[in-house]
Amino acid sequence: MSRPVLETQGLTIRFGGHAAVDNVSCAFHAGSLTAIVGPNGAGKTTYFNLMSGQLPATSGSVQLDGEDVTRLSAAERAKRGIGRAFQITNLFPNLTVAENVRLAVQAKARAAASLWSRWDHHVEWIKRAEHFLEEVNLQDKRASAAAALPHGDKRKLEVALMMALEPHVYMFDEPTAGMSVDEVPVVLDLIKRLKAAGDKTILLVEHKMDVVRSLADRIVVLHNGQLVADGDPETVIASPIVQEAYLGSMPAAESKGAAVS
Amino acid sequence: MIQSALSGDLPRSRVLSFLLAAIFLVLAFTPFLFSGSQPINTAAKICIFIVLVASYDLLLGYTGIVSFAHTMFFGIGGYGVGLALYGWGPTWTSAGLGLVIALVVGTVLAFVIGLLSLRVRAIFYAMITLAVASAFAILASQLSEYTGGEDGRSFRVPPLLRPGSVLFDIPAIGLRVDGRVLSYYLVFVSALLLLLAAFRIVNSPFGRVLQAIRENDFRAESLGYNVVYYRTVANCLAAGMAMLAGAMSAIWVRYTGPDTTLSFAIMLDILLMVVIGGMGTLYGAVIGATLFILAQNYLQKLMGVASEATSALPLIPHLLHPDRWLLWLGVLFILSVYFFPNGIVGKLREMVRGR
Numbered sequence: 001m002s003r004p005v006l007e008t009q010g011l012t013i014r015f016g017g018h019a020a021v022d023n024v025s026c027a028f029h030a031g032s033l034t035a036i037v038g039p040n041g042a043g044k045t046t047y048f049n050l051m052s053g054q055l056p057a058t059s060g061s062v063q064l065d066g067e068d069v070t071r072l073s074a075a076e077r078a079k080r081g082i083g084r085a086f087q088i089t090n091l092f093p094n095l096t097v098a099e100n101v102r103l104a105v106q107a108k109a110r111a112a113a114s115l116w117s118r119w120d121h122h123v124e125w126i127k128r129a130e131h132f133l134e135e136v137n138l139q140d141k142r143a144s145a146a147a148a149l150p151h152g153d154k155r156k157l158e159v160a161l162m163m164a165l166e167p168h169v170y171m172f173d174e175p176t177a178g179m180s181v182d183e184v185p186v187v188l189d190l191i192k193r194l195k196a197a198g199d200k201t202i203l204l205v206e207h208k209m210d211v212v213r214s215l216a217d218r219i220v221v222l223h224n225g226q227l228v229a230d231g232d233p234e235t236v237i238a239s240p241i242v243q244e245a246y247l248g249s250m251p252a253a254e255s256k257g258a259a260v261s
Numbered sequence: 262m263i264q265s266a267l268s269g270d271l272p273r274s275r276v277l278s279f280l281l282a283a284i285f286l287v288l289a290f291t292p293f294l295f296s297g298s299q300p301i302n303t304a305a306k307i308c309i310f311i312v313l314v315a316s317y318d319l320l321l322g323y324t325g326i327v328s329f330a331h332t333m334f335f336g337i338g339g340y341g342v343g344l345a346l347y348g349w350g351p352t353w354t355s356a357g358l359g360l361v362i363a364l365v366v367g368t369v370l371a372f373v374i375g376l377l378s379l380r381v382r383a384i385f386y387a388m389i390t391l392a393v394a395s396a397f398a399i400l401a402s403q404l405s406e407y408t409g410g411e412d413g414r415s416f417r418v419p420p421l422l423r424p425g426s427v428l429f430d431i432p433a434i435g436l437r438v439d440g441r442v443l444s445y446y447l448v449f450v451s452a453l454l455l456l457l458a459a460f461r462i463v464n465s466p467f468g469r470v471l472q473a474i475r476e477n478d479f480r481a482e483s484l485g486y487n488v489v490y491y492r493t494v495a496n497c498l499a500a501g502m503a504m505l506a507g508a509m510s511a512i513w514v515r516y517t518g519p520d521t522t523l524s525f526a527i528m529l530d531i532l533l534m535v536v537i538g539g540m541g542t543l544y545g546a547v548i549g550a551t552l553f554i555l556a557q558n559y560l561q562k563l564m565g566v567a568s569e570a571t572s573a574l575p576l577i578p579h580l581l582h583p584d585r586w587l588l589w590l591g592v593l594f595i596l597s598v599y600f601f602p603n604g605i606v607g608k609l610r611e612m613v614r615g616r
Contacts, residue, residue, distance in 0.1 A: 052483065054479070054483065073482065073487070074482045074483050075482045075483075075484075075485050075486055075487045075488070076485075076487075078482075078483060078484055078485035079485045084483050086480075086483075090477060090479065090480045090483070091476075091477065091480065092472070092473050092476035092477050092480065092481075093476055093477070094476055095472065095473070095476060099469070102469075103469060103470070103473050103481075103484065104484050106466055106469070106470075107484045107485040107486060108485065109466075111466055112466055112470070112486075113466065113467050113470065113490075113491070113494075114465055114466045114467060115461075115462055115465050115467045115468075116461060116462075116465060117465055117466065118268055118269060118461075118464055118465065119464055119465055119466050119468065119469050120269050120464070122466065161480075161484065165484060165485070
């Protein structure tokens with residue numbers, strides 16, 4: 001197999017005496033979609049934060065495209081192609097929906113920090129932002145303040161911000177959490193389209209097992225901060241350690257799509 | 262043309278546009294509209310404070326940085342020009358050189374403070390700036406050999422700007438342009454240009470990133486914006502603008518001293534002006550500075566008139582006695598902050614949206 005795009009080696013973070021992520025080594029390849037599952041408090045989001053740079057690792061390393069990025073800031077990692085959508089919606093609340101996305105588009109542009117050009121004259125950013133708004137079906141809300149959006153739309157905007165970065169590593173942290181049933185397909189279709197492109201590395205933290213089954217090529221299971229299982233979906237779900245650690249004794253419930261928590 | 266000068270950031274409220282136009286016209290023609298020294302002094306002070314408050318708004322309203330060191334930069338600009346004119350003689354060269362030295366020293370200081378301390382939480386940053394500003398104020402009064410200490414320095418400005426130099430005088434239409442009028446227009450035009458530059462900056466891509474940082478610095482960082490870099494540059498820009506305001510002030514009052522530039526009282530005035538006018542709008546700086554300085558200069562007079570007019574009534578003339586003007590100023594501020602939490606500009610824009 002080719003060189004992994006993103007790789008962690010012995011990645012650990014301790015809060016006091018507690019290892020929230022404990023010696024996790026894992027590699028992620030281009031063109032694959034890996035679901036990271038585990039019970040609440042297993043360290044999934046913390047693992048994401050370590051990889052995308054929101055938290056500093058206590059020990060271990062993170063490699064992106066063969067480069068050690070462990071000591072780099074979140075901003076530097078974002079510039080190198082890690083895109084992140086957050087579990088807890090993380091927007092610019094008093095800016096409009098369009099402005100939110102435009103800021104993400106702008107981040108990679110050469111004139112991102114231009115002091116003297118006019119923001120509203122960068123037509124190419126406006127067009128790009130509009131494209132990503134359409135991707136998540138928010139084009140009709142472009143002028144509302146992000147804070148005024150209903151929850152489901154905030155989740156979509158959260159995803160749109162990551163999309164607009166055009167990264168090559170996409171990290172979705174429960175993208176559909178709290179969305180109404182008819183909104184979920186918009187986001188799932190989007191992830192499927194990304195996957196179909198074939199060259200992106202996609203990581204997905206997700207509780208809904210039907211979503212995981214339909215999207216993932218591979219499942220990684222975290223439990224108490226440790227990697228306890230890693231493999232193709234059918235094997236992992238069937239393995240005894242996962243049945244015990246994560247799915248409990250009711251495999252029938254999750255197959256209906258109930259959130260396991 | 263107006264739209265382009267304001268970088269597309271229009272007032273978006275008819276009342277606000279009217280107020281701004283009125284302020285602009287009155288300030289533009291003050292030397293010819295009023296006689297006596299108080300109106301022109303007040304107008305010049307308004308111009309200077311519009312720049313100072315706008316530069317503070319760049320920090321507080323646009324970037325979300327709480328700094329108490331803004332008067333320090335105002336002072337550095339004032340002292341730079343003032344001490345240069347005092348020490349090297351009243352020429353344009355010494356004024357220019359003093360300004361350049363002030364800008365270099367002040368920008369380096371702003372850069373260092375920013376770089377060292379903009380990583381820490383907002384409250385710590387506020388404390389650090391408070392400490393640095395206090396230290397600077399003490400330094401300025403202790404180095405009395407150079408700075409004149411508590412007394413400050415009075416100095417002469419270049420001959421062209423002195424009251425005695427009459428450019429032209431047409432008594433028939435009451436038009437007399439002397440050095441004082443010229444100084445006023447130097448202040449007025451500088452203020453106008455600096456304000457328009459500030460509009461340009463806040464409406465640039467850089468300015469939008471500042472707003473993003475104010476809204477959610479964590480997310481801005483996650484999108485790839487180096488938050489410390491942006492905050493530091495904003496800090497330097499705001500400091501630079503404050504120093505230019507300080508230089509304008511020095512040229513106008515021909516004096517520089519700790520009470521007029523470095524005092525914490527001025528810092529509080531700036532904060533009040535930003536909040537009353539409306540943070541994060543720049544127009545708020547114009548409205549806030551104008552109202553505040555008018556109130557400071559004319560409330561006492563107005564109350565004297567009101568007290569006279571109501572002298573036949575019981576109690577009221579005592580309440581309106583000119584000696585109570587500070588009390589009423591305080592009441593006005595409390596009311597304005599209570600009723601306009603987003604400032605006057607915020608309120609006016611809400612009214613437009615509500616319709």
